[in-house]
Amino acid sequence: MPANTSHHQILIVGAGAAGIATAASLLARDATLDIALIDPADTHYYQPGWTLVGAGVFKPESTARSMASVIPAKARWIKAAVSSFDPVHNRVVLNDGQIIGYEQLVVCPGLKLDWDAIDGLNQSLGSHGVTSNYRHDLAPYTWELTQRLKQGTALFTQPPMPIKCAGAPQKAMYLACDHWRRSARLSQVCTEFHNAAGVLFGVADYVPALMEYVRKYAIDLRFGSRLVAVDGPRQQATFARTLADGSSETTIRAFDMLHVVPPQAAPDFIRQSPLADAAGWIDVDPGTLRHRQFSNVHGLGDASSTSNAKTAAAARKQAPVVANNVLVALKRAPRLAQYDGYGSCPLTVERGKIVLAEFTYGGKLAPSFPRWLLDGRRPTRLAWWLKATALPQLYWNGMLKGREWLARPASTTDAAHNG
Known part of the structure; x- marks a missing residue:
């Protein structure tokens, strides 16, 4: 074997939520x-x-830990970036030229936040009232701007789907509005809300409760409105809207505060690889999460082609499925597990209350609790407690440790008929 080549039984690309949870679930088995x-x-x-950092509830440092401290002790961490995939020969090439071979490959690198897709945005972020909860270093600025704004115009944006946590753009808005309401300056x-989509939320059952808060906060909803440019020094945002006849019109809005969610896509090294589908995502079966072409490759998390909401809750459910199915491929487990498309979006509609959206493929409701205890379609304090207190603990001490609390794969099929 050449000096710049190594080999592992299971190679995982990406040590975010999905990657570490999958490694931990594999080692637990x-x-x-x-x-x-x-x-x-x-x-x-x-x-x-980061939503709660942007609302002054969490400290930013509470959302960060060293990578070395969360990588499972029995796994090896290769601190490098992948430049290309060679699935025909079961290997990946790193950006330093090193080649890593594998028996089984799991791909979960997250997605790309395309800040450059909006003209002038990168030069404006972090100043001139331009912020985003989609960056760890900017979420505190969101809270600073929210506190500082006494009167004026606040713009919140949502780009075309898919994006990670589709509810996050409006979560930032509701929490800011709630602060202004509590400070007796909401009317000033x-x-x-400039939303490139045509609906407030993709699962209709949760829209009525959200609309109550839209009315409560007197939010001006602007559907089909896509942010295309930002002039920070002039505090102006340019939006494009496609008209019924197919033509486009642009409008310029002055702002005092602008919360931006950038367009999002699969990372370049995924889109340009043999693993990608026509849209650039990792081309996997939506149930088994196995690659449609390469049987020893699995994909999960934000970069996969599955139609579920791109959330940490989805990765929490996907990781045990992939762990099981990798072991099936290694002939160390008998039956394939199936992912049902579960995703969750705790919509923070005010400080202390959340509409807890939980759903599977096709927008089918999938509540984790009986309705008498927690009706996710209504804002509740219990859902806030879950978001602010229970879920961080579940993440750090459960999901990243291979403890599959509320995440064990339920539906299985006979591997002999799916190989």
Whole structure:
């Protein structure tokens, strides 16, 4: 074997929520497995917490831990970036030229936040009232702007789907509006929600409760409105809207605060690889999460082609399915597990209350609790407690440790008929 080549039984690309949870679930099933994770980052983030950082509820440092501290002890961490995949020969090439071979490959690198897709945005972020909870270093600025704004115009944006946590753009807005309401200045702030989509939320059952807050906060909903440019020094945002006849019109809105969610896509090294489908996502079966072309490759998390909501809750359910099915491929487990498309979006409609959206493929409701205890279609304090207190603990001490609390795969099929 050449000096710049190594080999592992299971190779995982990406040490975010999906990658570490999959490694931990595999090792919980079989501690003798040879597993390596590839990720260049020094820090691992609990991204669902950034909404609450932006509302002054969490401290930013509570959402970050060193990568070394969360990688499972029995797994090897390869601190590098992948440049290309060679699934025909069961290997990946790193950006330093090193070649890593594998028996089984799990791909979960997350997605790309395309800040450059909006003209002038990168130069404006973090100043001139331009912020985003989609970056760890900017979420505190969201809270600073929210506190500082006494009167004026606040714009919140949502790009075309798919994006990670489709509810996050409006979560930031509701929490800011709630602060202004509690500070008796809501009537002095004009709030607009520029949503490139045509609906407030993709699962209709949760829309009525959200609309109550839209009315309560007097939010101006602007559907089909897509942010295309930002002029920070002038505090102006340009939006494009497609008209019925197919033509496009642009409008310029002045702002005092602008919360931006950037367009999102699969990372370039995924889109340009043999693993990608026509849209650039990792081309996997939506149930088994096995690659449609390469049987020893699995994909999960935000970069996969599955139609579920791209949330940490989805990765929490996907990781045990992939762990099981990798062991099936290694002939160490008998039956394939199936992922049902579960995703969850705790919609923070005010400080202390959440509409807990839980659903599977096709927008079918999938509540984790009986309705008498917690009706996710209504704002509840119990759902807030889950978001602010229970779920971070579930993440750090459960999901990343291979403890599959509320996440064991339920539906299985005979591997002999799916191989």
